[in-house]
Amino acid sequence: MSDTQLEVKNISVSFSTQAGKVHAVRNVSFSLHKGETLAIVGESGSGKTVTCRAIMRLLSMNASIDAGEILLEGMDILKIGERTMRHIRGNDIAMVFQDPMTSLDPTMKIGRQIEEAITLHKKVSRREARNRMLELLRMVGIEDSKCRSKQYPHEFSGGQRQRIVIAMVLACNPKVLIADEPTTALDVTMQAQIIDLLKALQKKINTSIIFITHDLGVVANVADRVAVMYAGRIVEIGQADEIFYDPRHPYTWGLLKSMPTLDMNTSSLYTIPGSPPNLLKPSSGDAFAPRNEYAMAVDELYEPPLFRISNTHYAATWLLDERAPAVNPPAALRERREEFLKRSGLYEGNK
Template sequence: MKKILEVKDLHVSFNTHNGIVKAIRGVSFDLYKGETLAIVGESGSGKSVTTKVLMGILAKNEVIEKGEILFEGKDLTKISNKEITNIRGKEIAMIFQDPMTSLNPTMTVGYQIAESIMEHQKLSKSQAKEKAIELIQLVGINEPEKRYKQYPHQLSGGMRQRIVIAIALACNPKILIADEPTTALDVTIQAQILDLIKEIQNKIGLSIIFITHDLGVVANIADRVAIMYAGKIIEYGTSEEIFYHPQHPYTWGLLASVPDMANQQNELYAIPGTPPNMLYPPKGDAFALRSDYALKIDFEEEPPFFKVSDTHYAATWLLHEKAPKIQMPKVLKDRIEMMKKEVALNAC
């Protein structure tokens, strides 16, 4: 597959009244044409900051300390504001998690789609309207001509999110960033939106970066998964490798936290403790204080990436040849078996 985006050793910090927050600490990943890469982690892990850098929408107190973001031969960290503005929306588009904050309540949803088309594609008002109606239909909304004239408050939450997707697709972007796009929706609508994103991707060959805190959400949508914790990617691999053969204790915790809908009597697992304060990044493995499997070296030295397969790597000392052999916890084994069954059912 053709590589469309390459992030290399990205470091981002926030200047605050209390000091410097090390939000992103050496993040690297690739995105290939037509694939979906899911970036998964708790709130504060650095997922959304990474995508803000890609979109060129950092706040004044947010600073790129070093690193490269290569898109079609250009380093997005070094181009002018004008150049990044031309790329944003047209080449790289984004869906935000709350459609009500993404849409202007004083404008019809159709005009909001058409406005983006006129801005980036320089089409006439009538041409833009025609394309906007086509996009409303593409995202699965019936009676598109009628919906074109309606305001956000006249649509359901699921329909509003479909309109946000239509706006993101208005300029035929090459990369779509979906930042927690289903968080504000109920489970049924959530599944519909995920199916819609996958369907549109197959139609037009989009590359997607999917941001979420919930591993269960990406089970049927992601080709590859990157697990983030404390500003770093700590494990990455194909979707199957991450779901069925996880290696990092943090990934174990995320998977064990996925609710078992088939057996609601089971107690919901939660990872103990809280993420570290990134004003004072911890020494060694940032997850060590929350891990039942931490070794002495985890508190002294940061683990490198260990190769599990050609596509699967994890930064945990448990993979060192001298580390003790740890059995995967039973709650995680149960969740993996549950997810395998769910994936098989969804494939039918």
């Protein structure tokens, strides 16, 4: 029996605008296994959130899913009616948004809001819903839950509000939890607490998580696998260790070089030159070519396929073609890999 919880197959999403058709997501495929955390990373506008909103079927009126399938335990949720989809949202797939105040009603006490999330999907009594609400608040670390359940969202800090939203989306023990930049608006200490909370809750209820972020530092602490998106496509996907210590796509190299570290001996951060492309008219070649210092003539002509590096690691760059010249990743990334291999006892210098 397959342990695949969710499978996205060749999804393409576009938006109709006054300027024309924006091809926001282009032929994206990935799978999510039971109990796994898959991080989707990339710059703003790369298609991360649109992909996940397509999974929830919460796209704007001017959006259309032009191709593909989204299979939840084998069922294509793009082919079901809205009434059935409303049952799936929250019950089977739930989403935590970046700003908790967009998910909370400022005029309602938080306890009542969580109770409504429970009774919407479960046939339980008012008393059972209240007990479950208090249990959820305690589970996400809201102390004195009985008293605090009678308070309004504005009476909580940003981190506490995010905890409350997590309690709401976990009310029905969803099979898949999508977390859309849930720590971006929080300070570093609170970010770590929310990540630890998600990891603990995942083990407790055995849910699968899709974690959307632009911060690779966050990914290192939460993900089992990582998908790197650029210009609406997945350009590299693999186990977290493969992406962090053996990246193969120049865009992934740039993202990793952009990460600040404690041992940096410079006052300036590295940034990837240039800007993401205009997706009104996607290039017939590699969309990253104008920003890629290793670009070749073929990059201007043809879009690269996903080359297989291992059973779990793939990257879409012509540098992996057997005819391409050998190109080493930046020195900082080579050093990072050597340190990882030394810690793992795999470094040849240890032999």
